[in-house]
Amino acid sequence: MTRYSDLSKKDLISLLKVYDRACSADSQERKLHNEMDVEHLNLLQLVFDTIDEAIYMVDLESNKIIFGNKKVETLFGPAIGNYCWETLQKGQSGPCSFCTNPYLLDKNGQPTGVHQSTYQNGATEQWLQCSDQAFVWNDGRMVAIKTSVDVSKLKESALSMSLLLEQNKNLAQKIVSSIDDERLLLSQDLHDEIGQIGTAIKLNADFLLVEAESLDCSEEQLNAVKDIINLSEKFLTATQNISTHLNPRSMILHLTVREVLHSLFAEWLNRNRKTKATIVFDFNFSLNMDISSKEVLYRVLQEALTNISRHSKANEVSVVCSISTTRTKELEDSSDETNENLTKENIFVLTIGDNGVGFTSDFNDSCLGLVYMRSRVTSLGGQLQKGISPLGGAQIKVQLPTRC
Numbered sequence: 001m002t003r004y005s006d007l008s009k010k011d012l013i014s015l016l017k018v019y020d021r022a023c024s025a026d027s028q029e030r031k032l033h034n035e036m037d038v039e040h041l042n043l044l045q046l047v048f049d050t051i052d053e054a055i056y057m058v059d060l061e062s063n064k065i066i067f068g069n070k071k072v073e074t075l076f077g078p079a080i081g082n083y084c085w086e087t088l089q090k091g092q093s094g095p096c097s098f099c100t101n102p103y104l105l106d107k108n109g110q111p112t113g114v115h116q117s118t119y120q121n122g123a124t125e126q127w128l129q130c131s132d133q134a135f136v137w138n139d140g141r142m143v144a145i146k147t148s149v150d151v152s153k154l155k156e157s158a159l160s161m162s163l164l165l166e167q168n169k170n171l172a173q174k175i176v177s178s179i180d181d182e183r184l185l186l187s188q189d190l191h192d193e194i195g196q197i198g199t200a201i202k203l204n205a206d207f208l209l210v211e212a213e214s215l216d217c218s219e220e221q222l223n224a225v226k227d228i229i230n231l232s233e234k235f236l237t238a239t240q241n242i243s244t245h246l247n248p249r250s251m252i253l254h255l256t257v258r259e260v261l262h263s264l265f266a267e268w269l270n271r272n273r274k275t276k277a278t279i280v281f282d283f284n285f286s287l288n289m290d291i292s293s294k295e296v297l298y299r300v301l302q303e304a305l306t307n308i309s310r311h312s313k314a315n316e317v318s319v320v321c322s323i324s325t326t327r328t329k330e331l332e333d334s335s336d337e338t339n340e341n342l343t344k345e346n347i348f349v350l351t352i353g354d355n356g357v358g359f360t361s362d363f364n365d366s367c368l369g370l371v372y373m374r375s376r377v378t379s380l381g382g383q384l385q386k387g388i389s390p391l392g393g394a395q396i397k398v399q400l401p402t403r404c
Contacts, residue, residue, distance in 0.1 A: 048070070054072045055068070055145070056069070056084075057145050057146070058146060060141075064081060065082055085099075098117060098119045100117055101132075111135055116130065116131050127155040129148070129151045130147065132144050132146045169378060169379065172378060173379045176372070183246040184247050190243040190246070195243075198236045202229060205229040209225045252294050252295060257287055261301055278319070281321045287348075293380060297400065299373070300384070301319065301352065306369075308356065312358075314357075316391055317353070318351075318389070323346055323349070324399075347401055349397065349398070351395065353395040355391035356393035358389075358393045358394045373398075383398070
């Protein structure tokens with residue numbers, strides 16, 4: 001079957017004008033040009049009736065159908081001379097709410113070009129992708145040629161894809177939640193079990209130091225006990241830091257996102273003093289994001305900095321935090337773009353780059369670190385992209401809708 005998309009809109013309009021000339025010619029003209037008219041009409045019949053989508057033409061003043069191909073008759077029955085809404089729709093007593101006719105002409109009555117819309121037909125229950133355009137008929141009337149493509153299967157596929165994406169998102173959220181639950185348990189065990197052992201070691205060492213000093217022990221013995229005390233203090237500090245990293249919620253609950261990320265970065269930089277690293281906050285206002293968003297940004301920066309230390313061989317790191325504003329298009333009705341509303345959405349952008357070896361050939365999107373980062377970000381409606389940093393190494397860019 002021929003598809004109407006094989007013909008340009010100009011081709012369709014030209015054929016319809018030929019049809020109009022043939023139908024409106026007087027009897028003398030018909031007689032003089034009979035052979036030409038028959039050829040044109042046969043061509044018109046052949047082209048339009050073999051196109052497997054509905055094509056029809058409407059008088060813009062009366063809203064009556066003045067032309068329809070075989071597909072229109074197959075779907076809706078005889079249509080010529082009827083109002084479009086009473087023939088092509090179900091239960092309509094007037095023009096459809098999604099009709100594009102009001103937008104096909106400008107204030108001077110001139111065609112405005114092609115207008116597209118998608119709607120579900122009440123008579124056939126098909127989802128149709130429509131393409132409408134006005135032009136001047138030979139008798140001076142303004143008419144519109146309308147083509148309708150059945151996109152029901154595409155709509156079903158889109159719905160199925162949407163459901164799969166939602167299921168995937170829910171699964172990712174469960175994975176992230178499971179990981180966080182494990183981290184919480186580990187954090188509690190470190191604090192309760194390991195922390196108590198470390199505290200007991202320090203207390204015993206403090207007792208031994210007092211006893212050693214009273215018993216006039218050697219300097220080596222005293223230094224050994226002092227060393228135990230010093231190591232136990234470092235052990236307790238390390239345990240506390242690891243516990244906080246595993247479960248940062250208690251730390252970040254009352255901090256701003258700037259304070260959370262700057263604290264994590266400063267701590268990492270303190271352990272990597274040979275690395276030239278900067279963190280920039282490209283906004284001046286205080287941003288109080290909800291704790292889930294702050295934790296996601298914390299986890300991403302934590303994972304990225306850890307990977308840089310382990311794998312990148314970088315000696316220069318850049319972290320940039322900024323806010324971007326996007327304009328989101330929302331349609332009140334799917335019939336036409338003129339019904340759109342534009343809403344603003346603030347996006348927190350976290351960009352982490354280095355001058356290291358970059359993403360090597362054996363690195364792919366299935367690597368666990370990237371999977372966990374992306375799962376966290378997408379669970380809150382954000383996006384994560386990997387690429388090449390301006391510094392020459394790897395770059396991770398996160399875009400997360402701000403939620404306060």
